[in-house]
Amino acid sequence: MAPLLEIKGLKTHFSTDDGILQAVDGVDISINKGETLCVVGESGCGKTVTAMSILKLIAMPPGRIAAGQIIFEGRDLVPLTSNQLDEIRAKEIGFIFQEPMTSLNPVLTIGEQIAESLRRHEAVTKKQALERTIEMLKLVQIPNAEGRVHNYPHQFSGGMRQRVMIAMALACKPKLIIADEPTTALDVTIQAQILDLLQDMKERFGMAVMLITHAMGVVAETAQRVVVMYAGKVVEEAPVDDLFGDPRHPYTQGLIRSIPRIDLDSEHKTRLEAIGGSVPILINPPVGCRFAPRCKFAMNVCTEREPLLREVSPGHRMACHLGDTSVGAAS
Amino acid sequence: MSQYVLRRLLIAIPSLLGISVVLFVVLALAPGDPFSELATNPNVPPEVQAALRAKFGLDDPIYLRYLHWLNAMLHGDWGFSFVSRMDVDTLILQRLPATLYVIGSAQILALLIAIPVGVYAATKPYSLFDQIANTLAFVGFSLPTFFTGILFILIFSVTLDWLPFVYTTDIKATGIRWVLEMIRQAIMPVAVLGLFQAASMTRFVRSAMLDVIRLDYVTTARAKGLGQAKVIVKHVMRNAMIPVVTLIALQMPAVFGGAIVTEQIFRIPGIGSLLISSILSNDTPVVMAVTFVFACLVVLFNLIADVLYGWLDPRISLR
Numbered sequence: 001m002a003p004l005l006e007i008k009g010l011k012t013h014f015s016t017d018d019g020i021l022q023a024v025d026g027v028d029i030s031i032n033k034g035e036t037l038c039v040v041g042e043s044g045c046g047k048t049v050t051a052m053s054i055l056k057l058i059a060m061p062p063g064r065i066a067a068g069q070i071i072f073e074g075r076d077l078v079p080l081t082s083n084q085l086d087e088i089r090a091k092e093i094g095f096i097f098q099e100p101m102t103s104l105n106p107v108l109t110i111g112e113q114i115a116e117s118l119r120r121h122e123a124v125t126k127k128q129a130l131e132r133t134i135e136m137l138k139l140v141q142i143p144n145a146e147g148r149v150h151n152y153p154h155q156f157s158g159g160m161r162q163r164v165m166i167a168m169a170l171a172c173k174p175k176l177i178i179a180d181e182p183t184t185a186l187d188v189t190i191q192a193q194i195l196d197l198l199q200d201m202k203e204r205f206g207m208a209v210m211l212i213t214h215a216m217g218v219v220a221e222t223a224q225r226v227v228v229m230y231a232g233k234v235v236e237e238a239p240v241d242d243l244f245g246d247p248r249h250p251y252t253q254g255l256i257r258s259i260p261r262i263d264l265d266s267e268h269k270t271r272l273e274a275i276g277g278s279v280p281i282l283i284n285p286p287v288g289c290r291f292a293p294r295c296k297f298a299m300n301v302c303t304e305r306e307p308l309l310r311e312v313s314p315g316h317r318m319a320c321h322l323g324d325t326s327v328g329a330a331s
Numbered sequence: 332m333s334q335y336v337l338r339r340l341l342i343a344i345p346s347l348l349g350i351s352v353v354l355f356v357v358l359a360l361a362p363g364d365p366f367s368e369l370a371t372n373p374n375v376p377p378e379v380q381a382a383l384r385a386k387f388g389l390d391d392p393i394y395l396r397y398l399h400w401l402n403a404m405l406h407g408d409w410g411f412s413f414v415s416r417m418d419v420d421t422l423i424l425q426r427l428p429a430t431l432y433v434i435g436s437a438q439i440l441a442l443l444i445a446i447p448v449g450v451y452a453a454t455k456p457y458s459l460f461d462q463i464a465n466t467l468a469f470v471g472f473s474l475p476t477f478f479t480g481i482l483f484i485l486i487f488s489v490t491l492d493w494l495p496f497v498y499t500t501d502i503k504a505t506g507i508r509w510v511l512e513m514i515r516q517a518i519m520p521v522a523v524l525g526l527f528q529a530a531s532m533t534r535f536v537r538s539a540m541l542d543v544i545r546l547d548y549v550t551t552a553r554a555k556g557l558g559q560a561k562v563i564v565k566h567v568m569r570n571a572m573i574p575v576v577t578l579i580a581l582q583m584p585a586v587f588g589g590a591i592v593t594e595q596i597f598r599i600p601g602i603g604s605l606l607i608s609s610i611l612s613n614d615t616p617v618v619m620a621v622t623f624v625f626a627c628l629v630v631l632f633n634l635i636a637d638v639l640y641g642w643l644d645p646r647i648s649l650r
Contacts, residue, residue: 057550082559089556097554102547105566106646107573116565117555152645168555 010068038223094169100161111149159190410616430601440525449536471530480596580636
């Protein structure tokens with residue numbers, strides 16, 4: 001079965017005063033119908049830019065899709081104009097943003113903001129749109145939806161606003177929802193509620209979800225498949241159990257080790273392990289593996305040759321020279 | 332809302348009283364009064380002068396004179412212009428229509444230029460259009476109205492002889508001819524004042540738009556597939572206009588001030604030229620009344636700005 005969305009060799013570059021910033025540099029990601037795919041990585045490793053590139057929501061200029069294909073239901077989205085993409089935005093692919101506090105227009109009622117999406121994509125009257133909006137608000141469990149629909153964003157709490165965002169993204173029943181760190185700005189108890197809600201909605205409408213996060217806890221809870229990104233590249237891709245059970249890439253291992261453990265007794269407790277250093281700035285990146293400067297296992301070959309994604313077990317791919325026999329012989 | 336407006340108007344009373352005290356003291360300290368001309372007139376004997384001064388209370392202590400003025404003001408008596416020999420309020424009402432006509436048209440012209448140009452420039456920052464608009468705006472507000480006014484007169488009245496350069500209130504025509512003549516003589520002052528206003532306003536609109544255009548909720552709107560025009564008008568402009576409207580309302584008193592110069596250049600018999608001529612002829616009651624009207628305008632437009640702000644931005648509740 002062909003995947004719902006297939007990103008092939010995507011390169012998104014930004015021109016800056018200091019040179020070309022290669023925010024996304026040859027990313028391959030595919031999402032099947034009804035699947036939850038998590039994209040993880042630190043801040044600044046290109047997750048958001050990848051997601052925003054799908055619907056060309058990055059600022060262009062300075063942003064530019066330099067290469068690659070984004071195939072959605074057999075149609076390449078990259079050559080489409082903004083006007084053509086408008087038919088796909090919200091209707092086929094819905095977006096949930098990171099910051100519920102700033103992602104809603106402060107001077108329009110939430111009802112108006114949800115309804116405008118419906119009215120854009122479906123032949124509904126004003127009254128029908130309002131009814132559908134109230135229905136959506138009930139679905140995302142906003143109490144007193146009939147009254148709240150006429151309220152402004154500032155009259156809602158952060159968690160409630162994220163529910164509104166979800167209602168907005170789901171209004172036209174898209175086939176794919178891209179959620180860009182939907183819980184990062186919320187406090188922990190609300191995070192769980194929002195993830196549950198997202199899961200519920202996904203099951204109800206049978207959508208695929210691309211969930212971008214930097215929290216491994218969120219990944220373990222929601223994902224079926226995981227893509228780990230580092231410095232604008234995919235470094236590992238695996239089904240969720242495989243990834244946590246047998247992480248291959250040193251970066252993934254580091255991410256997993258940086259999750260606090262509560263299940264270990266005091267004698268097994270160790271200091272939380274952090275990955276030293278930070279994500280490199282992607283203007284003129286060095287040759288070889290981009291993680292090498294921070295990697296405990298770095299070898300000579302790592303700074304000379306770029307590791308390519310290779311399959312280590314069925315459905316499990318990673319990009320690292322470690323354990324690669326052909327490289328081992330060379331070094 | 333009406334309660335808020337009422338409370339604000341009540342708060343305005345003490346500030347207007349304070350303003351009137353300051354104005355009165357400053358004018359009293361200034362050399363000369365309406366009768367100083369009489370002193371140099373050999374036909375008026377000194378006894379008559381003294382009697383007149385006593386009659387109008389000009390030699391009373393300053394606080395008595397102020398209270399006298401205030402009392403008269405509260406009874407609707409704005410004073411008497413010794414130079415024009417008529418009541419001050421009649422004089423002001425006579426001059427006001429010309430000022431309102433010119434300033435009003437200039438403001439409308441400024442808005443009609445500034446909003447579309449500013450908005451379009453902001454949607455394509457650093458494009459050719461933006462660069463040209465920016466340069467023209469910069470030139471526009473660098474050139475003072477007394478310069479562009481005279482330049483316009485030189486070109487359109489003296490050289491080309493297309494437009495009259497003296498504004499008259501007694502046009503000898505009726506019906507449609509009168510209307511056309513009114514428009515014709517207003518073209519230059521309105522253009523000079525309007526373009527000057529438009530220049531700074533364009534830059535303000537552009538930067539307000541640019542502040543909003545990169546915000547998260549604009550991306551949200553784009554993600555809904557609304558299309559560029561709708562995103563700009565409904566989501567960006569609606570928010571960007573909040574500071575713009577406030578600025579325009581707060582600028583209005585300054586616009587009246589700026590109009591004084593324009594009125595002088597084009598000989599418009601408006602309230603601004605009334606102020607200038609009154610100052611020159613030591614007509615204190617008129618100067619006092621006109622400056623006080625300007626003070627009231629400042630207070631009024633501040634209130635209008637606040638009310639508009641509350642109306643445009645649902646996050647602000649006026650209580």
